[in-house]
Ligand SMILES: Nc1ncnc2c1ncn2[C@@H]1O[C@H](COP(=O)(O)OP(=O)(O)O)[C@@H](O)[C@H]1O
């Protein structure tokens with residue numbers, strides 16, 4: 001069963017799989033994964049975030065175990081989570097989303113938040129539980145009362161609800177659907193505000 005979604009995936013002669021993007025090179029081997037960060041804009045930051053999150057989440061079932069890391073070149077070795085990514089899994093039992101909700105809450109208990117939660121980073125494991133990979137855009141926080149942490153936690157829960165809405169909307173409670181609706185609306189207003197501001201600035205420039 002392949003664990004990888006749409007990014008450039010190559011199956012090598014030796015059976016290993018590679019996912020290559022401009023930012024990373026991910027080598028999926030039997031039982032372990034090597035993620036190399038291509039040096040470039042913000043790569044150190046992404047590497048640091050991935051490492052810190054994996055360290056904090058050590059022992060959490062469903063998250064890769066950190067095996068080792070090298071700083072030059074930047075590479076993280078971790079255990080491989082078996083299963084198929086959610087975007088390729090087709091229709092999955094509701095229990096998978098229940099497990100994912102639990103996993104996300106445990107992750108937040110460890111003070112790790114995620115700014116994105118794409119389906120290709122969620123694994124449906126052979127036992128029907130959920131796994132999570134790719135922590136390079138995560139935020140780890142020390143103080144539970146920090147406003148940045150509180151905002152990051154809210155964003156994580158929003159991303160989780162969006163993912164469930166896309167794959168199994170019937171599993172959302174009425175309250176969650178209402179929350180999502182409100183947040184979608186706020187995002188639309190914010191985008192409109194950004195667009196109008198851009199246009200206004202362009203106009204000012206063309207006048208001057
Ligand atoms: N530890 C892992 N176990 C299983 N699959 C993984 C693991 N790490 C990465 N993958 C797979 O490889 C893909 C690319 O890795 P990822 O860390 O998400 O890199 P990128 O930041 O380029 O998206 C993931 O979407 C996932 O499908």
Ligand SMILES: [Mg+2]
Pocket residue numbers: 120121134
């Ligand atoms: Mg990813």
